[in-house]
Amino acid sequence: MVIGNGVAGTEAAKTIRKRDPLAEIKIFTQEHYPFYSRPRIPELLAGTIALDTFFVYNREWYDKNKIQLSLNSVVKEIDSGNHKILLTDGSNFTYNKLLLAMGSRGALPPIEGIDTVKGVFTLRSVEDVMAIRRCATNAKTATLIGGGLLGIEAGNGLRKLGTSVTVVEVSDRLLPRQLDGEGAATLQKQMEGMGLTFILDAKSKCIREKGHKKILELADGRIIESDFILVSAGIVPNIILARTAGISVNKGILVNDHLETNIPGIYGAGDVAEYKGRIYGIWPAAQRQGVVAGINMAGGHEIYGGTVPSTTLKVAGIRLTSMGDILSEDNGVEQIKRTNPEKCLYKKLFIKQKRLVGAILLGDNKNASDLAQLMEKKVDIENHKEEILEPDFNINSLLK
Structure with missing residues (x-):
């Protein structure tokens, strides 16, 4: 059973179905719509994409995969002792394994009138x-x-x-x-x-x-x-439901390497989850966490080892990707930079102990995925650090 139909909840349901064709899968969400791509919301706001093309999966997809999706459904209580969830409409459902993927809400800074003034x-x-x-x-x-x-x-x-x-x-x-x-x-x-x-x-x-x-x-x-x-001042994980159920929380729902909470059989993933003191709040992390949680809910023993933070600005005419640790004040971090103000080009690498730990790519981010792999695989780049940012350098040669 899954609470939340964002990327974490949906990926978990997909993964469970792949590993167990017969499992009964239910998703409960207070949303009015099936799964959609939250990173594309600014495009929907701008009107550059239509609402009917905004959804990743339609009702037919859920039916085909035998996933029961309950929209407009608010879970008010988790009874972990009896393995039940209770909805505000009075209905209740029994689960064997439960994933909490309720996501987050927009943070409201402490500004007088921010929550009372209309508009x-x-x-x-x-x-x-x-x-x-x-x-x-x-x-x-x-x-x-x-x-x-x-x-x-x-x-x-x-x-x-x-x-x-x-x-x-x-x-x-x-x-x-x-x-x-x-x-x-x-x-x-x-x-x-x-x-x-x-x-x-x-x-x-x-x-x-x-x-x-x-x-x-x-x-x-x-x-x-x-x-x-x-x-637009950040996010606040939706942890109230978990806290009232006796599930350990800090800023988010605390999860271990298997993305399981302190209560066996209950997992957390996505924006609501806090792993090793970190709430990622990014799509790739939520997607991977959903997969790992789904594997483990279906009886597997998958380990989540974290996600290299990577964000890309989606504004036409601007290419920007930032990844890894680019704010470290560690004196042991070497920085290599290439700039061209006329072309609004700004590229910077952050290197520690011969490994790439962060990168800023503004104006040209076509090699972002390759640099991310260098980080994930902790490749020694010492002999090529001055060449990596050159347009004709083949990063793949370091990944072999």
């Missing part, structure tokens, strides 16, 4: 997209709180709708988790050229209304006025 949105679901698009129909301006990956992509989506967007970021640079200062400045120049406005190193103080306008007041007294506000 303030987060962007995590299809329903969020629909609400924002309805508001944007008659809007000319929007304020976006958060200059992270999703924030930049959402801001670009709003721009495509014809909305003038001002991005307010508390850090002194864009994408503070994916870029260093020089790389962020290069990206900012590109995004400004596309029409976005940025206010950096700015702490938001309060949100209020002035007629039909939304007013964001910054801590330094500056005022930003717009038709609506979109908040």
